[in-house]
Amino acid sequence: MTHPIDPTRAAGLAAMQAFVPRMGGRYASGRNYDNGRGKHTAVSQLSPYIRRRLLTEAEVAQAALDAHGAEAAEKFLQEVLWRGYFKGWLEHRPQVWGAYQSGLLADLAALDRDRALRREVAKAEGGQTGLECFDAWAEELVETGYLHNHARMWFASIWIFTFGLPWRLGADFFYRHLLDGDAASNTLGWRWVAGLHTRGKAYQAQAWNIASFTNGRFTPRDADLALVTAGLEATEPDGLPPLLPLRGFTLPQAGVPTALLLTDEDCRIEEFDLGALDIRAAAMLATGHLRSPLPVVQMVLDFEAGALADCAGRAGVAMTPMRAGNASDLARWAAKAGAVQIVTPYATRGPLHDWLTEAAPALEAMGITLAEWRREWDGDIWPHAKAGFFKVKAQMPRLLGAMQA
Numbered sequence: 187m188t189h190p191i192d193p194t195r196a197a198g199l200a201a202m203q204a205f206v207p208r209m210g211g212r213y214a215s216g217r218n219y220d221n222g223r224g225k226h227t228a229v230s231q232l233s234p235y236i237r238r239r240l241l242t243e244a245e246v247a248q249a250a251l252d253a254h255g256a257e258a259a260e261k262f263l264q265e266v267l268w269r270g271y272f273k274g275w276l277e278h279r280p281q282v283w284g285a286y287q288s289g290l291l292a293d294l295a296a297l298d299r300d301r302a303l304r305r306e307v308a309k310a311e312g313g314q315t316g317l318e319c320f321d322a323w324a325e326e327l328v329e330t331g332y333l334h335n336h337a338r339m340w341f342a343s344i345w346i347f348t349f350g351l352p353w354r355l356g357a358d359f360f361y362r363h364l365l366d367g368d369a370a371s372n373t374l375g376w377r378w379v380a381g382l383h384t385r386g387k388a389y390q391a392q393a394w395n396i397a398s399f400t401n402g403r404f405t406p407r408d409a410d411l412a413l414v415t416a417g418l419e420a421t422e423p424d425g426l427p428p429l430l431p432l433r434g435f436t437l438p439q440a441g442v443p444t445a446l447l448l449t450d451e452d453c454r455i456e457e458f459d460l461g462a463l464d465i466r467a468a469a470m471l472a473t474g475h476l477r478s479p480l481p482v483v484q485m486v487l488d489f490e491a492g493a494l495a496d497c498a499g500r501a502g503v504a505m506t507p508m509r510a511g512n513a514s515d516l517a518r519w520a521a522k523a524g525a526v527q528i529v530t531p532y533a534t535r536g537p538l539h540d541w542l543t544e545a546a547p548a549l550e551a552m553g554i555t556l557a558e559w560r561r562e563w564d565g566d567i568w569p570h571a572k573a574g575f576f577k578v579k580a581q582m583p584r585l586l587g588a589m590q591a
Contacts (some may be wrong), residue, residue, distance in 0.1 A: 191234060191365070195441045195453070195500065198235035202249060205230045210254035214261040217278040218399050220334040223326045229334060230262075233366035236269065238493045238532075238562045239452040243270060244563050248589055255502075263586065264579060270564065271578040274432075274536045274571025281427040283535045286354060293352040294479060303351075311359055312350060315324050319396055319404035319485030320344050331365035331485050336399055343380040345390035347412040353380045353388050365489050369536025382416015384574060385425065388417030429572055436462065438529040438557040445525035445554075447471055447516075448505060450536055452531030453497035458559050460501065467523030470494040471510040476510055476537035513545035517552045525554065532560040 193198060208216075208228070216228030235241040246267050252261040276283055297304055309315050313324035324339045325334050333341065338360070345356040357376040361367045369498045374383050381388030390413070393406045438444070440459075448455060448470040473483050474490040491507075498505040508519070520528050528549070533539040540557060549556055566585060 191254050191435055192488075193234075193240070193489045194496040195235075195239075195240045196496075198232065198241045200233055201230070201235070202241060202246060203230065206209075206222050206249050206253045209250040209262045210258040213259075214587070215473070216293060217261060217265075218336050220337045220400050220403075222322075222400070222403055223330060226332075226334055231332065233269075234489065235333075236266075236364040237368050237453050238450045238490075240493055240496070242454060242457075242561070242563065242590070243267075244561075247586070251586060251589060259320055260582075263582060267567065267585075268575065269371055270567040271571045272368075272374045272566070272567030272573050273534050276370040277432050277568055278429050278572055279427050280433075280535050281566055282377070283373065283383070285370060285427075287540075290354040291360055293354045294467070295437065296352070297355065298579075306349065306406040307351060307355055310345060310351060310356075312416060315347075315349065317344065317406065317410055319406055319546075321398070326361050327360070328474070328483075331363055331483070331489070337377055339389055340391040340396055341378050343389050343414070346409070346418070347388070347390070347414045353418065358478050358480065361477045362480060363486065363498060365486060367445065367477060367486065370453055370534065374540065376391065380518060382422060386417065389413050390414035398561060404575040432568055434585055435558045436480065436555055438559065439527060440557075442527055443523070443525045444567070445520040445523050445528045447530035448494055448497055448501075449473060449533070450493050451533055451538060452559075452561075453493045454500075454503045455497060455531065458561065460503065460530075463529060465503065468498075468503045468505040469519065470498055470505045471508045471538075473510045473538045473541065476541060510541050513541055515534065515543075515546035518552055520549075520554050521552045527555040527557050529557045529559070531563065532558040551562075 191201070193317070198290050204313060209230070209333060213228065219228055220226070221228065228461045232241060232246060236243060236404055238525070243266050250262050250266075253259070256263070297307060310320070311324060311471055313321035313328075315321055317471070323333055334375065342356055345351050346353050358370055360376070361372050377383040379389040391411050393408045393411055397405045402403055441464055442461040443466050444463045446460070446463065446465050448469065449471045450473070472487070472494070474487045474492060477486070567581065570581050
């Protein structure tokens with residue numbers, strides 16, 4: 187297992203600048219080709235940086251606009267919007283995240299009971315299925331923490347429909363290994379392939395498609411892959427849960443005793459108004475281990491730690507390491523520092539949000555407010571992320587126009 191990229195903003199900026207010339211027509215024409223490990227030159231591979239906001243979506247989009255203009259960079263800009271769309275969609279339907287978690291626990295319990303299922307899952311995760319393309323993708327994921335987006339779709343489709351394995355176990359496998367692993371993008375991406383996100387539109391991995399978009403590197407037979415005639419809609423007979431309004435949040439209050447909490451939700455806290463805060467204590471909270479009930483790979487944990495340390499250094503605030511364990515420890519830490527508010531970037535639905543929710547009673551009992559910064563980018567996109575991507579895509583001219591003003 188190797189570390190393919192450096193978890194710092196400086197490395198992210200260098201990678202972004204190197205890819206800027208390819209954010210236009212070259213991206214549009216080459217983005218669907220999986221050229222193999224170490225050869226993903228047609229795509230940016232910036233997602234681990236954007237996931238932690240070592241690079242922000244706004245600055246990556248701005249770089250594409252400045253170099254190519256909105257029309258030539260349209261496909262690249264749309265891909266930048268997808269992450270915000272998925273996050274906003276899950277903010278509107280947090281029940282889907284809860285259902286994923288409870289379903290995963292049930293699937294893991296079934297795995298414990300079913301020896302045959304354990305054997306098949308182990309073969310899939312270990313790249314020992316005998317299906318060459320799938321096994322190569324499993325190996326690449328484990329070794330590098332990355333897969334091309336097209337390969338992720340093929341992999342998930344084969345996992346679900348060809349091998350008949352529980353989709354949540356596959357999503358968990360990804361989440362434990364992906365350097366860019368994100369609760370919303372990962373969960374909803376797997377649901378989309380399974381036909382649960384856009385109901386009735388499951389994604390089928392097809393032999394010709396794999397051969398074409400790997401440039402013949404893999405040539406599976408039609409007989410190797412399942413014919414997908416229906417998704418997994420029957421597992422959710424009542425359809426999607428109802429939309430909920432975006433949750434409210436408390437803004438930081440200037441001048442009051444504050445505990446600053448850095449997480450890998452946003453590793454550019456220097457962009458927020460730290461000078462207005464009376465910071466009594468600051469901590470870097472490690473939460474990567476919360477991604478799964480199973481062990482999360484060390485590569486992911488190390489990348490998180492590196493990103494947090496890099497952010498702390500840029501912010502110029504002395505921070506102590508903290509690991510998310512007993513949630514009540516958060517209140518005790520802040521109270522010991524004499525803080526009356528904990529300030530942190532907005533926590534979207536996922537393991538960190540769950541942990542902070544668990545900490546809420548202890549914070550309330552000690553009179554400590556949890557205050558959050560939410561970026562304008564999120565506030566612009568999330569209200570439109572209620573159904574399909576089209577409604578977010580329709581906002582792109584307005585978003586880009588504001589950036590170009």
